[in-house]
Amino acid sequence: MEQSKQSGKDCGYKEGALPQCAPLAVSCVPRQCGSQPQYEAEKALARGTLFPGLDLPLLNIVNTGTADVPEAELMALDFIAHDLSLYLDTHPGDREAFRMYREMLDLAEKGRQEYEKRYGPICKTALLDAERYTWLENPWPWDAAAERKD
Numbered sequence: 001m002e003q004s005k006q007s008g009k010d011c012g013y014k015e016g017a018l019p020q021c022a023p024l025a026v027s028c029v030p031r032q033c034g035s036q037p038q039y040e041a042e043k044a045l046a047r048g049t050l051f052p053g054l055d056l057p058l059l060n061i062v063n064t065g066t067a068d069v070p071e072a073e074l075m076a077l078d079f080i081a082h083d084l085s086l087y088l089d090t091h092p093g094d095r096e097a098f099r100m101y102r103e104m105l106d107l108a109e110k111g112r113q114e115y116e117k118r119y120g121p122i123c124k125t126a127l128l129d130a131e132r133y134t135w136l137e138n139p140w141p142w143d144a145a146a147e148r149k150d
Helices: 041-047 072-090 095-119 124-129
Strands: none
Touching: 041 072, 072 095
């Protein structure tokens, strides 16, 4: 992990590193030093980032939880995969992050398949291999008492 060259100390994961003689009046965005530490999936979705060092709440308003709905876990997995892909855009050599990215994609796909078995298609592209148009058929996730028609 890169350390701050200006102060000669490790500033921790909430601080970025600037070049030692950075020119004046030139904007500089500190580079994220690494992919650790990380929030758990549901907390990452609620906070809007996988990385605690990037967690900068607007007006100190903090989201603490996600909705208790069947697709919440799937949304969290998709969010983590997307956040990791953004990290990998600037850190393509981070093998651990890429391994985790592939793991999240796999978990999200398995979760999507399980969700669609229970509730039907989660998006219309899931109807690509369908024999007929089933988008409007019950049960919807909020129809707890309904039974699935096959």
